[in-house]
Amino acid sequence: MLMSPQARVARNSVVEPGVVLGAHVNIGPFCIISTGVVIGEGTVVGAYSVINGRTIIGRDNTIGQSSSIGEINQDLKYENESTCVVIGDRNHFGKNVTIHRGTIQGLSCTTIGNDNRLLNNVHIGHDCVVGNGTLVGGHSGLAGHVRLDDGAQVGFMCAIHQFCVLGAHAKIVDQSGVVQDVPPFVMAGGNHAKPAGINVNALAFLALDFEQQDFVLSLYSMLYQQSLSIDEVKVAVKALFSDYAIATVFERFWEHSARGIVR
Incomplete structure (x- = not known):
């Protein structure tokens, strides 16, 4: 584990060897951070969250409690290939957010940009591309391969079909x-x-x-x-x-x- 001396990890959380934690990262209680995860400076991870797989998270993000990031996707073709999740800076994720890793049949990566806000119980499926400055309301889900361009807004309790594209600043x-x-x-x-x-x-x-x-x-x-x-x-x-x-x-x-x- 490569952990900045300014990072803080709750005593009852598990951070596996190979994890990289930047300065002022704060890992809350009862979290599991698995080998291969990189978390950038100033990011806060809420209690009971799980981050695994090849997941790279940028700076100054807030991840709500009981969230799951980098988990194995729900594509039946997935056979544990080395795919990833990449998240940018200054994003705010609510409680119980789930973000699944990509597939080799898709982009091999699920990507989220900067300054996005995902409210409670949002799901981002495999191979999604989320731009910058978007908003996804609580209990909404993006199926696999969805593209959400900059500034797009999704309301509460919405379902976005796989492979759909929501253009910039659509609502x-x-x-x-x-x-x-x-x-x-x-x-x-x-x-x-x-x-x-x-x-x-x-x-x-x-x-x-x-x-x-x-x-x-x-x-x-x-x-x-x-x-x-x-x-x-x-x-x-x-x-x-x-x-x-x-x-x-x-x-x-x-x-x-x-x-x-x-x-």
Whole structure:
């Protein structure tokens, strides 16, 4: 075990050989930290939590009690291959959060960026990619291979189907089931989720100038009010790419979207 002298581990927790703990890491009571885990400076791990596998956690994260990170995934094809979980900085995880390691059939890694907030009882399935500044409400789950782009919000008690993509600053309202992709800035809700306008309260939308906001609104109109095909909308985005910086989030969304969009 490589443990900074400034790290603190509760006397009744188990930290196995090979674990790396940075300065000011705080491991609460009755935790199990297994060989292969790296925890960065200032991260706090709540009581009764288990972190195992090849799991790398960055700086200044807060992990709520009874959480499980790096556990074997629920993919029946998984045969204990060396896959991983990588978590960035300044994330806040509530109680009973579960994050599963990736699969070699997928990305081999489940990835979470920076400044995300996962509330109590959230599940992040294998091979998910969570960007920066996202919010996932309590008792919600992301199935395997889900992509959550920067600033996306998922409400309470939501289920996101495997391989779905939620675009940047999209918003899923409480108690929704999402089975197709949700474009950037789009609000969607229901079971199955349907589009319900633009997330005009997103901080990223409010920060745009009028012309950029109008561009986002016009794309929503193309997708849902003008009966244009997705390919036609993609052409329109490419034509305006140099004029509107916000077009980059739509380009990124189309690169990964494969399930069709919510209708």
